[in-house]
Amino acid sequence: MSHPGVRRTTWNALRARRRELGGLAGWSVVESLPALLGGVLVARAVDQGFLVGRFGTGLAWLAGLAAAVLVGAVGTGRVYRGLGAVVEPFRDELATRVVRAALDGATRPGGRADSAAVTRLTHQVEVVRDTFGGLLMVVRGFLFTAGSALLGLLSLAPLLAGAVAVPLVAGLVVFAAGLPAMVAHQRAQVRAGEDLGRSAATALGGHRDVVACGAQDRVVDDVGRRVTAQARTERTLARMAALRSLSLGVGGWLPVVVLLLAVPWLVRNGMSTGAVLGALVYVTTGLQPALHAIVVGVGGGGLRYVVTLDRILRACPVPGDDAGPTAGTAPPPVAHAAPGTAAPPAVRLRGVTFRYGPHARPVLADLTLALSAGEHLAVVGPSGAGKSTLAALIAGLARPDSGTVHLAGAPVAALAPAALARLRVLVPQEGYVRSGSLDDNLRYLCPDVDEAALERAVDALGARPLVSRLGGLGAAIEPGALSAGERQLVAAVRAYVAPAPLVILDEATCHLDPVLEATVEDAFGRRPGTLVVVAHRISSATRADRVLVFDDDGPVLGTHQELLARSPTYRELVGLWEHVPVPSGVPLGGP
CATH class of the missing domain: 1.20.1560.10 (ABC transporter type 1, transmembrane domain)
Structure with a gap:
């Protein structure tokens, strides 16, 4: 129509x-x-x-x-x-x-x-x-x-x-x-x-x-x-x-x-x-x-x-284009948490609606979602479907037009910036690196991390070759001299050592090759805490406990196998990666 x-x-x-x-x-x-x-x-x-x-x-x-x-x-x-x-x-x-x-x-x-x-x-x-x-x-x-x-x-x-x-x-x-x-x-x-x-x-x-x-x-x-x-x-x-x-x-x-x-x-x-x-x-x-x-x-x-x-x-929507549902239309999609999740959940969204501008069409409409502590969620879907918007709402960088967002039982809207920073860390697509030493960049979110823990994080995320190439943790770095993938790797190690129990990766590994991306996500999957990955490649979904896919009819939540049966959009996204030989050493199972 x-x-x-x-x-x-x-x-x-x-x-x-x-x-x-x-x-x-x-x-x-x-x-x-x-x-x-x-x-x-x-x-x-x-x-x-x-x-x-x-x-x-x-x-x-x-x-x-x-x-x-x-x-x-x-x-x-x-x-x-x-x-x-x-x-x-x-x-x-x-x-x-x-x-x-x-x-x-x-x-x-x-x-x-x-x-x-x-x-x-x-x-x-x-x-x-x-x-x-x-x-x-x-x-x-x-x-x-x-x-x-x-x-x-x-x-x-x-x-x-x-x-x-x-x-x-x-x-x-x-x-x-x-x-x-x-x-x-x-x-x-x-x-x-x-x-x-x-x-x-x-x-x-x-x-x-x-x-x-x-x-x-x-x-x-x-x-x-x-x-x-x-x-x-x-x-x-x-x-x-x-x-x-x-x-x-x-x-x-x-x-x-x-x-x-x-x-x-x-x-x-x-x-x-x-x-x-x-x-x-x-x-x-x-x-x-x-x-x-x-x-x-x-x-x-x-x-x-x-x-x-x-x-x-x-x-180009204008006022009146985004009118609410009329009689006979289906209710807005709701993604429910699995039975038995701990209370309070690590992440809970209730009836969240968000739009860019008062008269724009909603990007998210009446979304409800709950993640238990330690859960690994992958968010997939076509470009512009609302994946990064969801990440920003969970991180508290955007406020919903209606509904609530809670982290560890606390309402995000009521948290001071310092308190919010203790609960979550967001790694965006463009990794931020500042001039100075590599050590200072990696300790940016946790200055007191000990040397041994930092070295373990470097090894766990596959960053040792980069550290060696730059001349060690004490080496001075120039952001412009690093590639986009190298900046993403630095940002990933920085988030890994941060004390926040929730990590949100918003296409934060899109510039890494598939092997290194799998290494980084596998390391975050073993890290204590909750992980939300806005996936760049559909292979990220196979490593997650559950997947939230932005389908044509709205967000649908389930496991990889469940979504293959329920979501045409998910099947289409998976299509290009099915039956494709995976390089040796790439872990595809869940953490």
Whole structure:
């Protein structure tokens, strides 16, 4: 389904410009005069002029038709002028929405610039503007042109008007019946393209891991399947053009057939030659073009309008987009702790909801989670699902909009910074290293740690080669001279010796190779205390007691095996790592 705001946004844009739409309708009546009068004037010109030898009378009636065409042309010009008064303000509102969302995302705490905002502003907004204007024109044109042609036909031959209206309505019904399928296939084509983009980006971004694990053929096959899926949706979408042709055939050409077949009967019942010719004018110059315009316009531009506006609304939420659940919707997902956990839990979240900005869509909604002391939890899911947000909430760096977060039974919101630091340590993706000695960096969170404990931590986390390369614990280091992985390793040893009972690793090993990452996580798994790992690689989940996966329907908690059975998202994440040879020495079991 499309974003519910597509219909609401479109309706609000039209309702806010009722006066302009009224003017547009008025000039549309003027524009449709040729469609209304064309058949009647042609019939008069033939019956009262040319067939009875009165060429002047016939030409006079045709002159009336020419005058109606000129008046209609004036109406057409005013229609296009009035169209801008409806479309351009809507475009400006969308542009403002995109810019505001981009600024909010870049300036909020923890936010970042969205490079896609430029594409939305320069391409997607213009697509919506053009297709919105096109839809207004074709829908308005069909209503007034087809309506005028049917009224004119009714004035010539009421029975014939009814006979022509039946296939016209049938063609519209065929088109309307196929429209949901067209929308679904259009959306499937967009999703297939996005899946292909994500799959290719993941393969390119993780090429080192792919090569290290010998998974090249598997990754190539996965990307190939995405390419095939996108090609299949493109072909299906192209075949939907046959449905449009069917509706045009039924609604546009069948009335002509009906008219031609009915001519003998109409003539026998007193219908004149001019009236027959006028009826043909109404069908071929009024009904047929109007039907063709709406089928092609809605079937092409209409689908692009819905899909593109849907993408803008999802990426740039405004007040009203994040309304709560309505009657009949499923309750928000809740992750429950396993029975028998100790009280108080090491970590407890109750009904936590968090959003970036008062009007943004919730990143986490009514999440409940409990971790017992000593438990090892892995948090996995696609980018942007809320994994780092959850880590920040547990660490007390972000406050929920509603709900509570407790560490060791104490409410995080009520803890002073020093008390909070004694309960948890967070290691982010970018490891912080300051100028000075390596020893000072490793003791940063625990200055009193003894030398032997520090040496054991270095060995446990596989940092001995780094320490040796730098010249020992007393060596001076320059942060810029260390690689991203080396900085992460220093930060990991620092957190390992910290006294806090809770360690949160927020993709803190993403720059390490798989062997060293497994060594670090295995060491933290044996460390006394509770461990939360926001996983960079799905292999981290196999080392955890339980896994929290951000599924399409919300967070789902369970063991590795349970989630393989329950979560499609988890199975997809695991897919690239199943049956992949693991380098020797990499522990994959739980601690």
